[in-house]
Amino acid sequence: MLVSIYRYNPEKDDAPYMQDYEIELPAGKDLMVLDVLNLLKAKDPSISYRRSCREGVCGSDGMNMSGKNGLACITPVSVAAKGNKLVLRPLPGLPVVRDLVVDMGQFYKQYEKIKPFLINDTPAPAIERLQSPEDREKLDGLYECILCACCSTACPSFWWNPDKFVGPSGLLQAYRFLADSRDTATQERLGDLDDPFSVFRCHGIMNCVNVCPKGLNPTKAIGSIRSMLLQRAT
Amino acid sequence: MVTQITSFGRSGLYDWMMQRISAVVLSAYSIFIIGYLLLNPDLTYDQWSALFESTAMRVFSLLTLLSIGIHSWIGLWSISTDYLKATGVRFFFQSLCGLVMFIYVVWGVQVLWGL
Numbered sequence: 001m002l003v004s005i006y007r008y009n010p011e012k013d014d015a016p017y018m019q020d021y022e023i024e025l026p027a028g029k030d031l032m033v034l035d036v037l038n039l040l041k042a043k044d045p046s047i048s049y050r051r052s053c054r055e056g057v058c059g060s061d062g063m064n065m066s067g068k069n070g071l072a073c074i075t076p077v078s079v080a081a082k083g084n085k086l087v088l089r090p091l092p093g094l095p096v097v098r099d100l101v102v103d104m105g106q107f108y109k110q111y112e113k114i115k116p117f118l119i120n121d122t123p124a125p126a127i128e129r130l131q132s133p134e135d136r137e138k139l140d141g142l143y144e145c146i147l148c149a150c151c152s153t154a155c156p157s158f159w160w161n162p163d164k165f166v167g168p169s170g171l172l173q174a175y176r177f178l179a180d181s182r183d184t185a186t187q188e189r190l191g192d193l194d195d196p197f198s199v200f201r202c203h204g205i206m207n208c209v210n211v212c213p214k215g216l217n218p219t220k221a222i223g224s225i226r227s228m229l230l231q232r233a234t
Numbered sequence: 235m236v237t238q239i240t241s242f243g244r245s246g247l248y249d250w251m252m253q254r255i256s257a258v259v260l261s262a263y264s265i266f267i268i269g270y271l272l273l274n275p276d277l278t279y280d281q282w283s284a285l286f287e288s289t290a291m292r293v294f295s296l297l298t299l300l301s302i303g304i305h306s307w308i309g310l311w312s313i314s315t316d317y318l319k320a321t322g323v324r325f326f327f328q329s330l331c332g333l334v335m336f337i338y339v340v341w342g343v344q345v346l347w348g349l
Binding site: 156157160161164191192193194195196197198199200201226229230233 | 235236237238241244245246247248249250251312315316317
């Protein structure tokens with residue numbers, strides 16, 4: 001199989017380039033893309049990429065595989081390769097640190113902006129803040145996000161305005177706290193989102209839904225935030 | 235919160251709502267005009283001018299004209315903030331759009347009322 005990898009080492013290279021590797025994959029097995037990268041790294045230790053849990057939980061190895069963002073550790077080569085060729089590039093839209101490693105600073109900045117923690121101004125109870133099973137259910141499909149950035153870096157609105165548009169991942173998390181019955185800062189949170197960029201730069205093209213490795217639906221969450229903003233203002 | 239002074243209503247929610255409301259008006263007007271033309275294949279000048287003489291039609295047309303202005307302002311503003319990164323160029327483009335829209339509205343009023 002031919003694997004084409006985006007290479008860039010700012011200390012040595014003037015510009016990024018694609019390097020081709022020919023690799024013999026073991027027969028009768030459908031390896032994950034990360035396994036292929038590990039095999040290649042054994043041959044060429046200069047290839048750089050992030051990985052940690054290697055089972056789709058940590059979100060470290062988000063990358064663009066033959067044009068589609070995803071986690072290398074849970075994407076089989078049979079799915080990612082086109083024909084007999086696999087093209088690996090870093091997540092689009094973020095500055096490249098080296099090879100497949102991107103600088104996630106802008107992504108985390110947007111995450112920080114939505115205050116990703118529970119705010120409750122009532123006195124803390126002796127043991128814990130209780131929540132009914134029905135209220136807890138509202139967080140399903142929201143809390144599972146692992147911040148791999150596959151969705152935000154697949155979103156053109158985030159490419160063009162990464163400093164102003166919160167992005168699908170951040171907005172999914174924003175809704176996770178807006179929907180939480182234990183959070184008392186709903187009005188302040190909504191107030192922070194009511195500008196032409198933070199939420200409303202989403203045009204609903206659903207690239208985020210298409211690529212999310214956890215099968216989450218940021219577009220739906222963004223729709224819910226819009227409804228909350230509308231209810232608050234009319 | 236991102237501060238913006240050149241967007242239509244200075245609020246994302248307001249722009250979003252106006253974009254949708256104006257879209258409904260524009261579709262209703264398009265459907266009406268196309269329907270009217272289809273139902274009147276032998277349309278005469280007198281019939282056509284009588285249609286635009288009625289107050290209801292003038293109200294509907296003016297509403298549509300304003301909707302075109304609002305809809306295109308919000309749309310082009312979004313496009314300019316996406317793709318035009320130099321502030322001067324972006325501001326020039328936005329001002330030009332504003333001017334063209336204003337001209338269309340005044341011109342449209344002139345046409346509608348036969349001034």
